[in-house]
Amino acid sequence: MTPPTEPSVTVVVVAGGDPPTPEEIARLPANPVVVAADAGLDHAQAAGLMVAVAVGDMDSVSPEALAAAEQSGTRIERHPPDKDQTDLELALELAARLADRVIVIGASGGRLDHLIGNLNVLASPAWAGVDIEAWLGNAQAVVVHSHRALAVEPGTTVSLFALGGPARATTSGLAWPLNDEVLDPLTSRGVSNQVQSSSPQIAVSEGVVLAVIPHP
Known part of the structure; x- marks a missing residue:
């Protein structure tokens, strides 16, 4: 008898670039596990997404979004500002431990150096076992x-x-x-x-x- 396969898990990582569009939010799977990278917490809350974990140095998230997340039970993983990884890399590191598939939204716009760094981070061999894609507007x-x-x-x-x-x-x-x-x-x-x-x-x-x- 073939053992039952484990259901696949999709994690949505919300980055702190341009806010995701309503069309992107509508395309997301139902009830995803959501990880917010720093200011991605603002974007996620504005889109009505329930955030499971917020990760980063929290230097760009609004105090209001952070307070609302703490009140709602979102787990906050704070990192020092003087770190070697971007907030998105920290979020992907977490998401890859939880998921079979990762969808990154909110990673476009903003600084060109951040976009180049984000695209390279997406391809890290550290999460080669996970299907990763980014929706970039x-x-x-x-x-x-x-x-x-x-x-x-x-x-x-x-x-x-x-x-x-x-x-x-x-x-x-x-x-x-x-x-x-x-x-x-x-x-x-x-x-x-x-x-x-x-x-x-x-x-x-x-x-x-x-x-x-x-x-x-």
């Missing part, structure tokens, strides 16, 4: 450590980027496929591919690939 970024099927329709634009070093990838369902080929992070080889069939596949045997799907 006008785009979706999907991390591929081994294999992912993208939930996109034919005609959609997809760009593939190697993060952290060269990545060896094989794709199917794209106009210009890769067949066990190397993507170099210092070239534009993977930019602006086109989806030809539903649910295109990306398999990565070495390195990490970030699939970016712009929204019209």
